[in-house]
Amino acid sequence: MGNTIHYKLQNGVRAVRRWVIPYLKSQIHKNEFRPILCYLYTDWRCNIDCHYCFQYNNDLPGMDMETAKSSVDWLRSLGCRVISLMGGEPLVRKDFVLKIVRYGAKNGFFMYLPTNGYLLDRDFIDDIGRAGIAAINLAVDAVAPRKGLPKALLAIEPQFRYLVQRQKKYGYILFFNINICRNNIKDVKLLTEIAHQNQIGTDYHLNEPPQQFVKVEHYKHHDDMLSITPEQYDEVDELLDWLIQKQREGWPMVNSIAHLKAFKGRMRGQMARWDCRAGKNGALIRPDGSLSPCFDLITYEYDWGRIWAPEFDEDKLREVKEKCLPYCSSTCFYTMGHYYNFRAVPEWVRKHTRVG
Numbered sequence: 001m002g003n004t005i006h007y008k009l010q011n012g013v014r015a016v017r018r019w020v021i022p023y024l025k026s027q028i029h030k031n032e033f034r035p036i037l038c039y040l041y042t043d044w045r046c047n048i049d050c051h052y053c054f055q056y057n058n059d060l061p062g063m064d065m066e067t068a069k070s071s072v073d074w075l076r077s078l079g080c081r082v083i084s085l086m087g088g089e090p091l092v093r094k095d096f097v098l099k100i101v102r103y104g105a106k107n108g109f110f111m112y113l114p115t116n117g118y119l120l121d122r123d124f125i126d127d128i129g130r131a132g133i134a135a136i137n138l139a140v141d142a143v144a145p146r147k148g149l150p151k152a153l154l155a156i157e158p159q160f161r162y163l164v165q166r167q168k169k170y171g172y173i174l175f176f177n178i179n180i181c182r183n184n185i186k187d188v189k190l191l192t193e194i195a196h197q198n199q200i201g202t203d204y205h206l207n208e209p210p211q212q213f214v215k216v217e218h219y220k221h222h223d224d225m226l227s228i229t230p231e232q233y234d235e236v237d238e239l240l241d242w243l244i245q246k247q248r249e250g251w252p253m254v255n256s257i258a259h260l261k262a263f264k265g266r267m268r269g270q271m272a273r274w275d276c277r278a279g280k281n282g283a284l285i286r287p288d289g290s291l292s293p294c295f296d297l298i299t300y301e302y303d304w305g306r307i308w309a310p311e312f313d314e315d316k317l318r319e320v321k322e323k324c325l326p327y328c329s330s331t332c333f334y335t336m337g338h339y340y341n342f343r344a345v346p347e348w349v350r351k352h353t354r355v356g
Helices: 002-028 065-077 090-106 122-131 153-170 185-197 230-248 257-267 314-327 331-339 342-354
Strands: 037-041 082-086 110-115 135-139 173-180 201-206 282-285
Touching: 002 082, 002 110, 002 153, 002 342, 037 065, 037 331, 065 090, 082 090, 090 110, 090 122, 122 153, 135 153, 153 173, 173 185, 185 201, 185 230, 201 257, 201 331, 230 257, 257 331, 282 331, 331 342
Parallel strands: 037 082, 037 282, 082 110, 110 135, 135 173, 173 201
Antiparallel strands: none
């Protein structure tokens, strides 16, 4: 019991120091680019091929160490204290990721690792724990692998069990990242129950096609990206209602209830306008150090600047968002927009203390 209390308290304190304080400072500097969270794309490459993913590309080089450390230094100078390592699959270069996590943690960052789990092993889990990782986002879309959805719990169960076993020793938060597709709706519920049984959190995405004005020539699955069709609307509605009820019962979920409700409109092409903070309080750093406001725009041909020299022009951001917001329910930026409100901040801190 004492170990659990210490773990929850540590997560709460870390949430205040790494999320809340930068949020408050960003409110003071409202007219500046002040990222609360930034995504560092260390690699485009991936070891698996999920049919909905249009961002991985095994033909492109990854980030070098000089760019990675310079990115951390730049973000620190802006008051940012949360970095998520992205891909592709970040663990295609384990030693590189370890060095960046260690460097970021030593500089006061909440270092956050999304991974499909295939390349994890016990030694690396211990190494990344000692390096100071704050959160591990385990991407699983199904219980068992199926066509187009290789991210499955049974494929990585030993890694998952060890992650659960070691989370209180190292203090990291563990949660499932689940993409709701047309062929995994029942799995989403089961994975949520497994997460609850293991006292970890969950995070949900609604499978979305790439924006029509964004170039993704390398993407292979335009005809089979597992998007939800009208035949699944009722079943997805039922799932979302169940998730909302479980969150009201205290099950830890990254998504707000408002976001889960918004999924219903999004899949029907009726997405209500929301407070997107991309390019203002969040952004992405590509492997070459260039910038993008968000995930869907990462291959959009426009110069948003580089680290140390951002060019997030407000008029251009407004113009692009007029095109993309009606078709986007980005979990990362919708969540940021929802909690970018002082009345919602205590709930965000509580979510950090509910796991474990």
